[in-house]
Amino acid sequence: MTTGPTPFDHSVGLHDPDPADAPWWRDAVIYQVYPRSWADASGDGVGDLPGITSRLEHLRDLGVDAVWLSPFYRSPQRDAGYDVADHRDVDPLFGTLDDADAMIARAHDLGLRVVVDLVPNHTSSDHAWFQAALGAGPGSPERERYVFRDGLGDDGSQPPTDWLANFGGGAWTRVTEPDGTPGQWYLHLFDPSQPDLNWTNPQVREDFETTLRFWLDRGVDGFRVDVAHGLVKDPTFPPFDKHPGGLMEVTHEAPYWDQDGVHEIYRAWRELLDSYGEPVRIMCAEAWVNPAERLARYVREDEFHQAFNFDFLETPWRAEALRAGVRRSLAANDSVGAPSTWVLSNHDVLRHASRFGLPDDRPRPNGIGADDPQPDAELGLRRARAATTLMLALPGGAYVYQGEELGLPEHTALPDEVRQDPTFARTDGLELGRDGCRVPMAWEQGAPALGFSSTGAAWLPQPPAYSDLAVDAQTGVEGSTLELYRRLLAVRRDRRLGLAGLDEVEDMGDDAVGYVATSPDGTRTLVVANLGAQTVALPEGAVVLVASGDLVDGRVPTDTAVWAELA
Structure with a gap:
């Protein structure tokens, strides 16, 4: 897979372009x-x-x-x-x-x-369905909308599984039955106030x-x-x-x-x-x-x-x-x-x-x-x-x-x-x-x-x-993050980068990431992100379209990314 020639010695095609x-x-x-x-x-x-x-x-x-x-x-x-x-x-x-x-x-x-x-x-847990389930008792159609299970142990006092909740603690909470006795447990993978639904129902x-x-x-x-x-x-x-x-x-x-x-x-x-x-x-x-x-x-x-x-x-x-x-x-x-x-x-x-x-x-x-x-x-x-x-x-x-x-x-x-x-x-x-x-x-x-x-x-x-x-x-301040986003989104839309094919440039060095995006109309955009300490040169003739930070003598400094037009 390749989207076309690049100005680099080594590149590999990652993705073909979408139609316009x-x-x-x-x-x-x-x-x-x-x-x-x-x-x-x-x-x-x-x-x-x-x-x-x-x-x-x-x-x-x-x-x-x-x-x-x-x-x-x-x-x-x-x-x-x-x-x-x-x-x-x-x-x-x-x-x-x-x-x-x-x-x-x-x-x-x-x-x-x-x-x-x-x-x-x-x-x-305030949903009308769950309130109905609490009032209806074990084995009811109302409880079948959620994940209720009997507890383990002779008295059912242990949760049905050892599952943990995403927000901390166990993933099961025991309810009090309509007659006032300790009852079944319901599953909540997040908070006890968020009972899980039964999607087999x-x-x-x-x-x-x-x-x-x-x-x-x-x-x-x-x-x-x-x-x-x-x-x-x-x-x-x-x-x-x-x-x-x-x-x-x-x-x-x-x-x-x-x-x-x-x-x-x-x-x-x-x-x-x-x-x-x-x-x-x-x-x-x-x-x-x-x-x-x-x-x-x-x-x-x-x-x-x-x-x-x-x-x-x-x-x-x-x-x-x-x-x-x-x-x-x-x-x-x-x-x-x-x-x-x-x-x-x-x-x-x-x-x-x-x-x-x-x-x-x-x-x-x-x-x-x-x-x-x-x-x-x-x-x-x-x-x-x-x-x-x-x-x-x-x-x-x-x-x-x-x-x-x-x-x-x-x-x-x-x-x-x-x-x-x-x-x-x-x-x-x-x-x-x-x-x-x-x-x-x-x-x-x-x-x-x-x-x-x-x-x-x-x-x-x-x-x-x-x-x-x-x-x-x-707003209107050159170099501000807001104006960077506005520029990025405008250029992305103009050049149809979201539909572009992508080649990875393999000779950018160990600490930089480089791609050539080829838009549906054949327009090519070089993308370089430098994550290393040394500046990275752009190829001769590349015209910078947008950069996340200031370049240094035309080179891309650390923690900076650039889009450039390729001839």
Whole structure:
């Protein structure tokens, strides 16, 4: 496989170009909005749907193709809305269904597609179904919608398995039966307030298809599916006492992750989405699955359109690791005819502007506190800008997390008393959790709550560093991270880099990554990321289109990435 000659002695073809008329989702850049932290129109300190609508022009000006919204459904908010009590209603915290309709309509007016979250692995314990299950008792049809089991031991006082919960502690909680006696146990792979659904139950399947139609009929363009690899559990419920979080080396060895039965569910959903015709509605899988060949099964032609490339997100800032990860991802997805979907940050992981400022020989922490070793902010931002420049040149789709276009760092000094991630409480503070990446946006330097809320209220405090990074402080400022993102997205769209073929340049040295992207019209773009101490020369005649940092005498310095036009 090759896309054409390169100005280097050695290169290898990794990926053939897509046709110029490929469907929109194959190269879309989609921006994640975390609703409670985007913009607060009501002044109560929590972002809402009218606030989102009021700030959509920012996304149009940024140059993304679509917006993905984390859950805004009715919920007791014990896990920031991922504990859904009603999938077909808006929580009053965020507004109303009319506000959702207005937001979707405004996004479409601006040329933005809308992707919403779907949370099918579990519901809130406040959901009407779960409350009915508690009242109905063992063996009832109501309990069959969830995963209830008798306990072990003569008195049933031991949990059915040794499985652990993602947020800490065991994955089973015992209930009190309607007659007041200790009873069965229910499974929750996350928090006890999030009981897992039983996806062998036809009522569960029918209800989620109703939910899909509900939002499709309101005009949404797709769904990001939460915990897409977790719906089906091994029916033998074998022992497995490993922690379920993050990427396992072989994910499907866990009896509740990446079980083969999930795929028939998604084939049915894909058929439903396809029945809506044009414009194409999509699904993106949040599937923490290894190896890459197993993840590729989710994006076969009759299942998901996209699946987040978490292997890329977890890759350390080392040239060989990046090269290997890109090769691995493209080969696996090409084998099923699917694009790769690149991502560096989201609402569940440390922001990459801080992550890349930590030593790369340690596992990624789940939160950083004031007493922990602090990221090198300057180093982290420089590497983050280079990593994003590399990512947005790769073929396929990409997701951008709110605020990363400003270079927002993790909040690494949140007081314990404001933390809301259930992980923090479930682990007695051992794991600080994800609040640090969920801090409200910075819109206006010097304004109350930096423009997030007119009253100055904010559900999490913003760190002092956010002030100089606000949208208005970076707009029109040459070299700012915001203007870098705008330039990257404009050049990416103009040169159709998301549809390009890709050759890896093999003579860049040990500490640099180099590619030649060949667009459907034959235009060639050189992509170089230098991770080493020595500067890297560009080939003669290369014209720089965009760079993540200043060049040194025409050469690419350390922790810098460049796109250049090749003759």
